[in-house]
Amino acid sequence: MNEEIKYEEALTQLETIVRKMEQNEYDIDELAAQLKTAQRLIKFCKDKLTKTEEELQKIQAEANS
Amino acid sequence: MKSEEFATAMMNEHYTLRQLNLMVRDAIEMHLPDEYWVEAELSECRENSGHCYMELIEKDERSNTPVARASAKCWRQTWLMVKPYFERTTGQPLRVGMKVLLKVYAQFHEAYGFSWIVSDIDPTYTLGDMARKRQEIIRQLKEEGVFDLQRELRIPTFAKRIAVISAQNAAGYGDFCRQLEENEYGFRFDVTLFPAIMQGEQVEQSVIAALNKIYELQSNHTSQFSPLSSHFDCVVIIRGGGATADLSGFDTLALAENVAQFPLPVITGIGHDRDESILDMISNTKVKTPTAAAALLIDNLLHVLEQLDDASQRISHAVNQRISNQKTKIVTMTSLIPTLALRVVGDQRHRIEMMENRLPIAIERRLTNQKHLLESLNIKLQGFDPQLLLSRGYSITLKDGKAVRDPQQLKPGDEIETRVEKGTIRSVVKN
Secondary structure: OOOOOOHHHHHHHHHHHHHHHHOOOOOHHHHHHHHHHHHHHHHHHHHHHHHHHHHHHHHHHHHHO | OOHHHHHHHHHHOOOOHHHHHHHHHHHHHHHOOOOEEEEEEEEEEEEEOOEEEEEEEEEOOOOOOEEEEEEEEEOHHHHHHHHHHHHHHHOOOOOOOOEEEEEEEEEEEOOOEEEEEEEEEOHHHHHHHHHHHHHHHHHHHHHOOOOOOHHHOOOOOOOOEEEEEEOOOOHHHHHHHHHHHOOOOOOOOEEEEEEOOOOOOOHHHHHHHHHHHHHHHHHHHHHHOOOOOOOOOEEEEEOOOOOOOOOHHHHOHHHHHHHHOOOOOEEEEOOOOOOOOHHHHHOOEEOOOHHHHHHHHHHHHHHHHHHHHHHHHHHHHHHHHHHHHHHHHHHHHHHHHHHHHHHHHHHHHHHHHHHHHHHHHHHHHHHHHHHHHHHHHHHHHHHOOHHHHHHOOOOEEEEOOEEOOOHHHOOOOOEEEEEEOOEEEEEEOOO
16 A cells, blocks of 8 residues: 555545445455455554554653653 | 392393203292102113112003103112012012102202102002003903913923023023933933023013024924924923012013913923912913922923833733733643544544444445345246256157247157156157
8 A cells, every 4th residue: 555645545545445335336346355455444544543643642741741 | 049149140131051940949849849649650760879760651541652751760768668668569670661659759950950759669559550461461362362272282291302491591490401410210301492581671572582493493393304293392481590580571461472372382480489470371381490390391201101111011911911821721732632632543543443343244244135136046046947847747848959839840750859857758740
């Protein structure tokens, strides 16, 4: 996955896949590939959130010290 | 007159001047032996060797032309007593233009001519006349609508450029300048002196001339630069000195009119114990002494300084208040922002997790649906299996592998197959 992608873009892509999944818009053939993409997006978003969380906590610790 | 002299004169029918004057003297002494109170105006008045020499005049009230004129003298011995009494009562010395009530007796001296000899002066008459004149001036000023003009002006907030009208070397002017220079607050005043005669006959003319000079500078300055800027902030008229000094020059209509209509506020400090002078009445502010005038100007700036101090304190207080409020806000926000940001992260995480959960559910459902579909298709297909018909006892006839649906398709001799549940029967068509 392109590292340049932004969280919001990743989230939008993910939401699109989930919606299409739920509304049966994919061919069965595509399902596996889309699931893989979705899982990569989920990992990317989670990593981003974890990183952000760590940064925030660090900033907070600096401000309070 | 000696009798032989008179006799000689009679005989010759010519008189020497002295002879004739002596006759006049006799006549006067005989016919005017008394003392009289006379009202007159002084047209001249001078002291010499302790005597006072006056010229008396009576003017026609309407045309102002003299209708009577005479010399009067007050000998040293009388003058020594009369003068201080007069000055104490009226607050000023005898001077030209004054109306006086004199007690006189006639004297004709053959060498010096006719003269009224003054034996007493009634100062209350002069006082009354002065008061009447003052009242007249006041009435006229009010009628002209200028009496209150000065009091409508305000001494400017930052009054520091002061035009002073005073005698050049007067002690009062020195006091005024010293007081301003030595003020304890360190205010700097910009004082310009417009010298004038502050005593006697020439006061009116001289002070008006000084006012005109100030006005000229002021209006030149105003037209040359901004109309708001000006040369001077106010005018101070001061004099200091002798208590018996002649202040009558400050009680004239022309001077009062000039001061009343002057565009700058005029402060008077012309010092006197008696009634207010007319100048004091019409000036913007009157004080007793030059020192008091300086104190007034210092107080004015002090008041401004206090206002500035007050304003600066209030501003700094308000600013500090704002800053401290903002600091509190920032502190609150500083502690709040990471929490809020973390909450956003948490929300996002939740959102991702929700989607993560929805994915397998959606896929699972999709696949199950497909399975069901396949199954139902399978069941449908099963319904079409021919074996099922055969097992029920039906059979299928085939020719060349194709189902025979119409006997017309066959002709005698054709070979056909018949499929039944448990096998195939081959036969030949007979007809």
